[in-house]
Amino acid sequence: MSRLKEFKPIFYPRSMAVIGASGSASFKFGSMFLASLKGFGFKGEIYPVHPKADMILELKAYSNVRNIPSEVDFASISVPADIVPSVLEDCVEKGIKAVEIFTAGFSETGEEKKAELEKRIRTIAKESGIRVIGPNCFGVYCPASGLTLLPGYDFPKESGPVAFIGQSGGYAVNFCAEGKGMGLRFSKVVSYGNACDLNEVDFLKYLAEDPETEIITAYIEGVRDGRGFFQALKEITRVKPVIIWKVGFTEAGSRAVSSHTSSLAGEESIWDAVFSQTGAVRVNGMEELIDTTVAFLHLPGNIGTGISVVGGGGGIGAAGADAYEKAGFDLPPFKPKTQDRLRRLYQPAGTGIKNPLDTGAPIPPSRECLEAIAEDPGIDILVLYQFINFIAAGGSPEAMRETIAMQAGIKETYGKPIIAVLRPTPADVESLDAEQLWRKAKDMYLKADIPVYLSLERSAKALSKLRRYQRCLDETKTKI
Amino acid sequence: MSRLKEFKPIFYPRSMAVIGASGSASFKFGSMFLASLKGFGFKGEIYPVHPKADMILELKAYSNVRNIPSEVDFASISVPADIVPSVLEDCVEKGIKAVEIFTAGFSETGEEKKAELEKRIRTIAKESGIRVIGPNCFGVYCPASGLTLLPGYDFPKESGPVAFIGQSGGYAVNFCAEGKGMGLRFSKVVSYGNACDLNEVDFLKYLAEDPETEIITAYIEGVRDGRGFFQALKEITRVKPVIIWKVGFTEAGSRAVSSHTSSLAGEESIWDAVFSQTGAVRVNGMEELIDTTVAFLHLPGNIGTGISVVGGGGGIGAAGADAYEKAGFDLPPFKPKTQDRLRRLYQPAGTGIKNPLDTGAPIPPSRECLEAIAEDPGIDILVLYQFINFIAAGGSPEAMRETIAMQAGIKETYGKPIIAVLRPTPADVESLDAEQLWRKAKDMYLKADIPVYLSLERSAKALSKLRRYQRCLDETKTKI
Numbered sequence: 001m002s003r004l005k006e007f008k009p010i011f012y013p014r015s016m017a018v019i020g021a022s023g024s025a026s027f028k029f030g031s032m033f034l035a036s037l038k039g040f041g042f043k044g045e046i047y048p049v050h051p052k053a054d055m056i057l058e059l060k061a062y063s064n065v066r067n068i069p070s071e072v073d074f075a076s077i078s079v080p081a082d083i084v085p086s087v088l089e090d091c092v093e094k095g096i097k098a099v100e101i102f103t104a105g106f107s108e109t110g111e112e113k114k115a116e117l118e119k120r121i122r123t124i125a126k127e128s129g130i131r132v133i134g135p136n137c138f139g140v141y142c143p144a145s146g147l148t149l150l151p152g153y154d155f156p157k158e159s160g161p162v163a164f165i166g167q168s169g170g171y172a173v174n175f176c177a178e179g180k181g182m183g184l185r186f187s188k189v190v191s192y193g194n195a196c197d198l199n200e201v202d203f204l205k206y207l208a209e210d211p212e213t214e215i216i217t218a219y220i221e222g223v224r225d226g227r228g229f230f231q232a233l234k235e236i237t238r239v240k241p242v243i244i245w246k247v248g249f250t251e252a253g254s255r256a257v258s259s260h261t262s263s264l265a266g267e268e269s270i271w272d273a274v275f276s277q278t279g280a281v282r283v284n285g286m287e288e289l290i291d292t293t294v295a296f297l298h299l300p301g302n303i304g305t306g307i308s309v310v311g312g313g314g315g316i317g318a319a320g321a322d323a324y325e326k327a328g329f330d331l332p333p334f335k336p337k338t339q340d341r342l343r344r345l346y347q348p349a350g351t352g353i354k355n356p357l358d359t360g361a362p363i364p365p366s367r368e369c370l371e372a373i374a375e376d377p378g379i380d381i382l383v384l385y386q387f388i389n390f391i392a393a394g395g396s397p398e399a400m401r402e403t404i405a406m407q408a409g410i411k412e413t414y415g416k417p418i419i420a421v422l423r424p425t426p427a428d429v430e431s432l433d434a435e436q437l438w439r440k441a442k443d444m445y446l447k448a449d450i451p452v453y454l455s456l457e458r459s460a461k462a463l464s465k466l467r468r469y470q471r472c473l474d475e476t477k478t479k480i
Numbered sequence: 481m482s483r484l485k486e487f488k489p490i491f492y493p494r495s496m497a498v499i500g501a502s503g504s505a506s507f508k509f510g511s512m513f514l515a516s517l518k519g520f521g522f523k524g525e526i527y528p529v530h531p532k533a534d535m536i537l538e539l540k541a542y543s544n545v546r547n548i549p550s551e552v553d554f555a556s557i558s559v560p561a562d563i564v565p566s567v568l569e570d571c572v573e574k575g576i577k578a579v580e581i582f583t584a585g586f587s588e589t590g591e592e593k594k595a596e597l598e599k600r601i602r603t604i605a606k607e608s609g610i611r612v613i614g615p616n617c618f619g620v621y622c623p624a625s626g627l628t629l630l631p632g633y634d635f636p637k638e639s640g641p642v643a644f645i646g647q648s649g650g651y652a653v654n655f656c657a658e659g660k661g662m663g664l665r666f667s668k669v670v671s672y673g674n675a676c677d678l679n680e681v682d683f684l685k686y687l688a689e690d691p692e693t694e695i696i697t698a699y700i701e702g703v704r705d706g707r708g709f710f711q712a713l714k715e716i717t718r719v720k721p722v723i724i725w726k727v728g729f730t731e732a733g734s735r736a737v738s739s740h741t742s743s744l745a746g747e748e749s750i751w752d753a754v755f756s757q758t759g760a761v762r763v764n765g766m767e768e769l770i771d772t773t774v775a776f777l778h779l780p781g782n783i784g785t786g787i788s789v790v791g792g793g794g795g796i797g798a799a800g801a802d803a804y805e806k807a808g809f810d811l812p813p814f815k816p817k818t819q820d821r822l823r824r825l826y827q828p829a830g831t832g833i834k835n836p837l838d839t840g841a842p843i844p845p846s847r848e849c850l851e852a853i854a855e856d857p858g859i860d861i862l863v864l865y866q867f868i869n870f871i872a873a874g875g876s877p878e879a880m881r882e883t884i885a886m887q888a889g890i891k892e893t894y895g896k897p898i899i900a901v902l903r904p905t906p907a908d909v910e911s912l913d914a915e916q917l918w919r920k921a922k923d924m925y926l927k928a929d930i931p932v933y934l935s936l937e938r939s940a941k942a943l944s945k946l947r948r949y950q951r952c953l954d955e956t957k958t959k960i
Contacts, residue, residue: 104840105827108794170793170842174903181906221798252801252811252836259832260794285799285937313650314588314740318701319765321732331732347585352739356732360584362650423654426661429919432912439909457765 007206009097010131011188012145013074015045017065017096019087020078020103021056029078029102029150031056033139039153042146047072065090072096076139076150081105084135085120091130098131100139102150106194107262108136115262118196125197136261137193138169141176141186144212149173149191159212160185162293165203166219167193167261171286175217179290181439183446184297187212194261201228208236215296216242217289222263230274237279238476241296241469245283246271279472281465291453291462298449299417302470303463304380305329308373309356309456310365311385311421317356320383320421320456327464331355332378341372355379362390364403367410374414381463382410383419385456388438391422395433400441408448419459420445420452487686489577490611491668492625493554495525497545497576499567500558500583501536509558509582509630511536513619519633522626527552545570552576556619556630561585564615565600571610578611580619582630586674587742588616595742598676605677616741617673618649621656621666624692629653629671639692640665642773645683646699647673647741651766655697659770661919663926664777667692674741681708688716695776696722697769702743710754717759718956721949723772725763726751759952761945771933771942778929779897782950783943784860785809788853789836789936790845791865791901797836800863800901800936807944811835812858821852835859842870844883847890854894861943862890863899865936868918871902875913880921888928899939900925900932 018037020030034048034057047068048056055061062068065075065087075096079087081103091099106118118135125132133139138150143159150169155176162184166172172191179186187210190203200223207213216236223229236242248257248265257263275282283289307329309320321331334342334355342353345368352358357373359365364386373379384407393399411418422441425434442452453459498517500510514528514537527548528536535541542548545555545567555576559567561583571579586598598615605612613619618630623639630649635656642664646652652671659666667690670683680703687693696716703709716722728737728745737743755762763769787809789800801811814822814835822833825848832838837853839845844866853859864887873879891898902921905914922932933939 108832166795168793168795168798171795177906178904181908181911219795221795247795247798247802250802250805250811252805253798255813255834256794256798256801256832256836256838259834260798260838265798285803285935287935287937313648314736315646315648315651315699315701315727318648318727318733318736318740318745321736322727322730323765325730325732331730333735352588352736354735354739356736358736358740424658426657427919427922428661429916429923431661432916432919435915436909436912439907439912442907443909455765455767457767 003206003209009073010133010140011142011147013044013147015047015070015072016042017047017049017068017072017075019049019065019075021048021061022050022053030076033076033078033102033150036148036151036153040146040148040155041157044073044145045070065094065096068094075099076102078102081114081117085117085124088121088124088130088132092124092128096130098133100133100137101135102137102139104136106135106196108194108259110259118194122196132197133190134193135196138172138191141172141189143186149176149189152176156180156185158185159187161187161212161214162217162297163187163207163210163213163215164189164217164219165200165207166191167195167221167263168219169193171219174286175219175289178286179293182290182294182452183443184290184293195224199224201225201232204232204236204242208239214240215293216240217293218242218244219289220244220246221248221257221261222265226266230278233274233278233280238473241281243281243283243289243292243296245285245289279469279476281469283465287458288461291458292465294451295462295466298446298451299466303417303467305467306378306380307331307383308376308379308381309383309385310359310369310373311356312359312362314352314358316385316456317352317358320385321356323456323460324383327460328467329460329463334373334376335378338372338376342369345369345372362387364391367406370407370410374410374416379416381417381419383421383456383459385421385423387423388425388434388441391441392437395437397437397440400437401444404441404444404448408450411448411450418450419463420450421456421459422452422454424454483686483689489553490613490620491622491627493524493627495527495550495552496522497527497529497548497552497555499529499545499555501528501541502530502533510556513556513558513582513630516628516631516633520626520628520635521637524553524625525550545574545576548574555579556582558582561594561597565597565604568601568604568610568612572604572608576610578613580613580617581615582617582619584616586615586676588674588739590739598674602676612677613670614673615676618652618671621652621669623666629656629669632656636660636665638665639667641667641692641694642697642777643667643687643690643693643695644669644697644699645680645687646671647675647701647743648699649673651699654766655769658766659773662770662774662932663923664770664773675704679704681705681712684712684716684722688719694720695773696720697773698722698724700724700726701728701737701741702745706746710758713754713758713760718953721761721776723761723763723769723776725765725769759949759956761949763945767938768941771938772945774931775942775946778926778931779946783897783947785947786858786860787811787863788856788859788861789863789865790839790849790853791836792839792842794832794838796865796936797832797838800865801836803936803940804863807940808947809940809943814853814856815858818852818856822849825849825852842867844871847886850887850890854890854896859896861897861899863901863936863939865901865903867903868905868914868921871921872917875917877917877920880917881924884921884924884928888930891928891930898930899943900930901936901939902932902934904934
């Protein structure tokens with residue numbers, strides 16, 4: 001069976017049983033999930049399952065999944081841990097193809113009796129062929145089918161090219177919420193917890209084939225099958241980028257992943273080798289994960305190394321040059337012709353026209369300035385360091401739109417990427433108007449495929465990760 | 481003459497001449513500065529100087545500084561570069577003790593004729609004893625006397641313990657604006673540009689003595705007197721922390737600092753030695769500079785190494801443990817008694833109670849939970865990873881106030897620092913209400929001397945810099 005077909009009931013279920021929904025106690029996972037699913041707008045049939053209820057959230061409820069009269073593709077399970085195996089057996093009997101088990105309290109507790117329960121789940125899965133996500137997870141989010149995570153009622157309803165898999169439910173939620181703010185939209189998101197049946201390798205292989213997914217991101221605590229993981233990464237990174245945030249390298253970090261998802265974190269040196277030998281992209285922390293994904297999403301296939309940093313202030317250029325050169329890029333001096341053109345635009349006093357370009361004042365660079373730089377054959381990428389109050393000329397959304405449209409036009413005309421470093425607004429309560437403008441400008445930039453970063457350092461880091469991946473791809477192609 | 485007395489006309493002038501104020505063209509530096517000074521509320525007399533004007537911004541103007549009938553302590557100069565020397569001679573004749581020269585276009589242009597002008601300024605200063613800040617700078621900000629930078633009319637009017645010196649005017653402005661948002665208040669801020677007379681060593685020595693200043697921060701492109709700088713740092717860091725952001729280490733970075741402030745950036749290996757041998761605190765970028773200053777400002781003299789990371793989600797603990805252990809801290813397992821108490825508070829399923837503490841859900845930890853941890857003898861610092869929508873219980877400022885007050889109470893009762901990692905709000909325009917709450921919560925935390933960070937990684941980095949400084953201090957004391 002092809003992997004796309006095998007995973008269809010998971011990502012595109014036509015009907016879904018929500019086992020353990022009570023409707024009464026809203027803090028119970030089952031009820032929370034039922035509300036999420038309804039609120040988000042699941043497109044198929046929903047069957048709440050609870051031993052005593054008749055109707056839950058205006059849906060007819062069933063006392064056992066076996067009593068549902070119609071076919072059921074997928075089920076979520078949030079019942080006490082010790083009855084999960086028997087509920088799973090009911091699901092098998094009903095002919096359900098896959099389940100997500102939200103319930104926690106299995107091998108991650110470190111208690112033998114509870115680890116035993118997880119073993120039973122795994123055995124049932126192996127013997128019956130039912131596929132299990134979890135336990136101890138938040139499940140699956142797939143906007144195309146209206147399926148969402150346990151607490152994901154307010155996630156974006158439109159699909160996008162970014163997939164995420166992670167053992168942590170919390171980080172899956174944060175990635176969706178914070179990533180959405182930076183313009184990310186998602187194909188599939190999976191929180192898979194203890195990975196007692198389906199694990200990272202299964203999901204990675206599926207996402208590699210999934211036509212909706214262009215960029216794969218992952219938060220990983222430990223892997224069950226190191227060799228399989230390594231081999232899968234090696235193959236998949238040739239097709240799609242895989243951006244991985246791996247944790248658990250220190251003593252306490254490793255203790256934490258063990259008590260969280262019962263994972264073996266693994267030695268850092270082994271992971272160093274995995275990253276250096278597979279082309280997988282290594283990131284550290286949620287910011288880097290999102291920053292890097294933004295770069296992969298909006299920048300073209302081969303970004304080049306010639307950077308120009310443009311800003312109103314000499315310190316910007318100095319710090320930008322340091323950041324980009326340390327990240328493996330070059331800031332070649334502008335060609336004499338470019339310098340001549342820039343000299344006509346900027347008075348020599350208090351400016352610098354060699355690259356970095358210091359325009360002397362924090363107002364955005366003019367069209368003539370950007371044209372001169374974009375026409376310089378040594379420059380591949382224009383990094384613009386800007387402040388929202390100057391882009392918006394003291395608060396004018398119209399001026400902001402014009403400035404960004406002009407910059408986007410330069411990018412299109414010359415086919416050279418622009419990176420917008422848009423400094424954060426001061427965190428005063430009084431600066432909320434500026435923050436609103438910042439967020440609108442950010443949206444305009446992203447819409448024009450111009451990545452937005454809060455600092456030169458973060459932009460340089462994200463671009464270096466994209467560049468490294470592109471170099472790995474080139475090397476692989478050369479070998480073939 | 482004592483340094484405090486010598487620098488008094490610079491930081492506490494009773495009267496000030498603004499030379500080159502025209503009042504007509506608002507983009508001219510002189511007029512901009514005059515407006516800043518008036519708007520900010522300079523406490524002394526202001527004398528605009530312009531060859532043709534009678535009145536500027538409702539102040540009587542003079543055609544030459546020599547014609548001012550009263551005594552003048554300090555002057556700003558923003559006239560064309562080639563007449564700066566003669567204007568400076570006028571200042572000497574008038575008996576002015578110090579000037580700040582905003583005009584650019586001297587040695588940083590790389591042109592011999594212009595470098596010659598700067599040499600003349602230096603010679604006049606040396607021979608007459610008048611002190612010069614700049615040229616090519618934004619000057620001095622000192623809220624206590626109502627003196628502000630060239631574009632600093634909206635800076636905080638109240639003083640605080642943080643000083644900043646920097647060759648870049650832009651970064652001086654940004655540090656004040658962004659730092660203010662994170663609760664920083666300033667004693668003295670100096671943008672000193674080309675440093676043709678007064679340089680970083682002079683200002684560092686002054687700030688070391690200045691009773692208003694507790695923390696010295698700096699942005700440095702290059703130093704004029706390496707040996708003097710090294711010696712000064714060594715002495716000053718015993719008295720006050722000096723946090724330095726140094727740029728210009730790469731080829732283009734070094735080119736940028738040369739064209740910006742005519743500085744020699746210096747080899748990175750030499751700077752490595754400076755930092756390792758003096759106790760000066762090294763940071764990279766504006767975020768790190770502010771993050772680190774926040775740690776120095778709000779944390780006590782000896783912070784200890786035992787960290788507990790508390791959050792609702794196992795991934796948080798794993799990432800937090802990695803970040804803090806890699807930064808040189810420990811996450812010791814909680815004592816059995818602590819674990820017993822936490823076990824009673826948190827169901828075992830889906831939580832981890834060994835340190836890091838995974839509370840299972842993103843709601844803030846209860847008083848009982850924090851008390852249990854604060855009473856654990858192995859724990860010195862509590863790092864709380866939180867989301868604003870849960871601190872504020874879905875949008876209630878009252879709930880937010882109560883939560884933060886409770887946490888501040890724990891810190892006070894047990895004398896153990898709390899670090900608030902308060903995740904950024906998603907950058908959607910729709911999340912501005914959450915952003916407003918975030919900013920209010922941030923203010924409440926800072927008021928309670930609880931540092932606020934946007935991520936675990938950034939908090940760990942800032943604390944590691946404070947810890948390193950404290951260890952250096954201890955070693956110095958042991959030697960004595």
